[in-house]
Amino acid sequence: MPMLEVSDLTVRYGALEAIRKVNFSVEEGEIVALIGSNGAGKSTTLRAIVGLVNATQGVTRFGGRDITALNAAARVRNGISLSPEGRRLFGRMSVLDNLLTGAYSVSSRSTIKTMLDEIYDLFPRVRERRHQLAGSLSGGEQQMVAIGRALMAHPRLLMLDEPSLGIAPKVVAEIAQAIERLNKEKGLSIILVEQNARLALRLSHNAYALEHGEVVRSGRGAELLADPFVQKAYLGV
Numbered sequence: 001m002p003m004l005e006v007s008d009l010t011v012r013y014g015a016l017e018a019i020r021k022v023n024f025s026v027e028e029g030e031i032v033a034l035i036g037s038n039g040a041g042k043s044t045t046l047r048a049i050v051g052l053v054n055a056t057q058g059v060t061r062f063g064g065r066d067i068t069a070l071n072a073a074a075r076v077r078n079g080i081s082l083s084p085e086g087r088r089l090f091g092r093m094s095v096l097d098n099l100l101t102g103a104y105s106v107s108s109r110s111t112i113k114t115m116l117d118e119i120y121d122l123f124p125r126v127r128e129r130r131h132q133l134a135g136s137l138s139g140g141e142q143q144m145v146a147i148g149r150a151l152m153a154h155p156r157l158l159m160l161d162e163p164s165l166g167i168a169p170k171v172v173a174e175i176a177q178a179i180e181r182l183n184k185e186k187g188l189s190i191i192l193v194e195q196n197a198r199l200a201l202r203l204s205h206n207a208y209a210l211e212h213g214e215v216v217r218s219g220r221g222a223e224l225l226a227d228p229f230v231q232k233a234y235l236g237v
């Protein structure tokens with residue numbers, strides 16, 4: 001049984017159907033990439049999975065349970081966490097306080113301590129900067145904090161919305177390495193949304209391409225990398 005299974009997921013914003021009958025699944029321990037151009041519905045899909053927007057149709061199952069009726073807080077408690085597009089940190093709060101906002105659903109102090117240590121181990125720069133205002137960090141460092149904040153919820157499924165957006169190539173490589181480590185060493189399941197399709201497909205086990213709110217291609221990451229349609233549409237080949 002997949003860890004996450006999304007069936008016929010449809011989201012409307014007023015008259016606009018942002019995603020339409022989207023179907024996909026994530027197996028335990030898997031990295032799944034969602035690729036697609038601007039406005040394809042990638043962020044909407046993630047927001048619907050974590051319950052930040054209501055689906056107008058469809059069923060979401062997580063850990064064998066139908067979570068369609070659960071709100072965002074309950075979904076986070078169940079182990080789904082989102083690092084949103086554009087980072088959305090509190091710029092005038094310290095890095096540490098930003099991280100702690102991610103732990104609002106966690107009551108165990110020892111879990112909070114363990115997660116902080118894991119994040120600092122993953123991103124030593126975040127540890128060094130923990131008392132600095134988040135707004136004073138570089139874009140790449142802020143992205144590390146945003147991923148850290150999502151990890152503070154102690155998720156079983158981590159969803160990352162465009163972690164490479166607007167970040168220098170060297171830092172993108174560091175973040176990619178962190179994503180691989182979280183998956184390989186902690187067994188964390190990850191949904192990775194990227195406009196950098198090459199990066200996402202390279203990191204992922206399975207992948208889905210969205211266009212105008214619909215899934216138009218799916219397969220192993222390596223298969224999609226070699227697919228002429230994907231190469232032409234998303235890889236600039």
Ligand SMILES: Nc1ncnc2c1ncn2[C@@H]1O[C@H](COP(=O)(O)OP(=O)(O)OP(=O)(O)O)[C@@H](O)[C@H]1O
Binds near residue numbers: 016040045
């Ligand atoms: N809050 C909203 N209200 C109305 N329309 C929205 C809202 N959020 C997104 N949309 C629209 O829904 C569609 C899908 O947007 P979404 O943000 O999910 O795409 P995306 O694939 O994440 O794009 P990008 O790569 O630019 O981040 C777009 O047409 C967008 O304009």
Ligand SMILES: [Mg+2]
Binds near residue numbers: 042043085161
């Ligand atoms: Mg988006």
